[in-house]
Amino acid sequence: DAKTTQPTSMDCAEGRAANLPCNHSTISGNEYVYWYRQIHSQGPQYIIHGLKNNETNEMASLIITEDRKSSTLILPHATLRDTAVYYCIVTRGNKLVFGAGTILRVKS
Amino acid sequence: NAGVTQTPKFQVLKTGQSMTLQCAQDMNHNSMYWYRQDPGMGLRLIYYSASEGTTDKGEVPNGYNVSRLNKREFSLRLESAAPSQTSVYFCASSVNRWEQFFGPGTRLTVL
Numbered sequence: 247d248a249k250t251t252q253p254t255s256m257d258c259a260e261g262r263a264a265n266l267p268c269n270h271s272t273i274s275g276n277e278y279v280y281w282y283r284q285i286h287s288q289g290p291q292y293i294i295h296g297l298k299n300n301e302t303n304e305m306a307s308l309i310i311t312e313d314r315k316s317s318t319l320i321l322p323h324a325t326l327r328d329t330a331v332y333y334c335i336v337t338r339g340n341k342l343v344f345g346a347g348t349i350l351r352v353k354s
Numbered sequence: 355n356a357g358v359t360q361t362p363k364f365q366v367l368k369t370g371q372s373m374t375l376q377c378a379q380d381m382n383h384n385s386m387y388w389y390r391q392d393p394g395m396g397l398r399l400i401y402y403s404a405s406e407g408t409t410d411k412g413e414v415p416n417g418y419n420v421s422r423l424n425k426r427e428f429s430l431r432l433e434s435a436a437p438s439q440t441s442v443y444f445c446a447s448s449v450n451r452w453e454q455f456f457g458p459g460t461r462l463t464v465l
Contacts, residue, residue: 280452289358289444289456290397333396340385340404340451341412344396 248273248336255349258328264321266348268334271315277338279310281319283330284347290333293319324352356380358457360445366463367435375430375460377445383455385448386428387412388420390441391459397444403428435464 251269258264270279281293294301294308296317301308307320321328333347361376379386384405389397389412399412403422417439419431428447432439440463446454 278452287459289446289459290454291456292453295452340448340454341399341402342397342454343413344389344398346394346396 248277250334250336250345252332252334252345252348254346255351257351257353258321258324260326260352260354261323264324264328264350264352266319266321266332266334266350267316268318269316270334270336273314273336274338277336279308279314279317280335280337280342281306281308282333282335282342282344283328284333285327285330290344293332324350326352326354328352358445358447358455360443360457360460362460363458364461366465367432368465369436371435371464372431372433373435374432375443375445375462376427377429377457378427379445379447379455380426381447381449381455382425383447383449384425386422387446387448387454388418388428388430389444389446390414390439391444392441400430400443435462437464440464 248270280295282290284290296308310317329352331347358379387402388400391397401420403409406425443460445457448454
């Protein structure tokens with residue numbers, strides 16, 4: 247599975263869009279990009295996934311660059327409840343490998 | 355619909371003791387997983403079960419055994435607990451490869 251690189255932490259103002267980047271320059275053609283988040287002391291929660299097209303659901307949008315070497319998760323209107331660790335995972339199978347992720351702090 | 359449930363929520367063991375962590379899901383999912391999460395780190399896969407009757411090793415299987423009792427239940431056993439197994443253990447289940455549903459976790463301390 248391809249390795250991912252994410253910033254250690256980010257801050258975002260409440261009500262603004264949160265843009266979380268992820269680099270996966272060694273991604274192969276059949277590997278998907280997944281995003282999960284983990285709110286303090288809880289189990290991780292699935293957010294979204296994609297292969298090469300941009301994706302949107304009720305929680306977030308996923309923008310994947312044309313060369314697929316990086317992606318951005320967008321939370322359009324961040325709230326205090328979105329404060330969490332966000333994990334970007336690249337895999338072709340269903341065995342997820344979680345890195346350290348990005349700590350997103352949403353501030354009022 | 356409770357989703358994924360785990361018991362116990364907390365446990366303290368002495369080195370060498372054994373215990374079984376229980377996990378059950380009521381979503382009729384085929385696949386189930388056990389992860390561990392050490393402080394400040396991401397989750398690491400211990401074992402998984404793609405379907406009832408099958409189990410496979412993950413990234414860190416040493417010191418653990420699993421049983422897929424039926425479609426609903428997937429247990430994790432520590433035969434002789436060690437301090438290095440102090441961690442938070444999460445169980446998950448999935449019906450497809452995209453979305454795994456996680457339980458609330460079991461916080462285990464081995465003294």
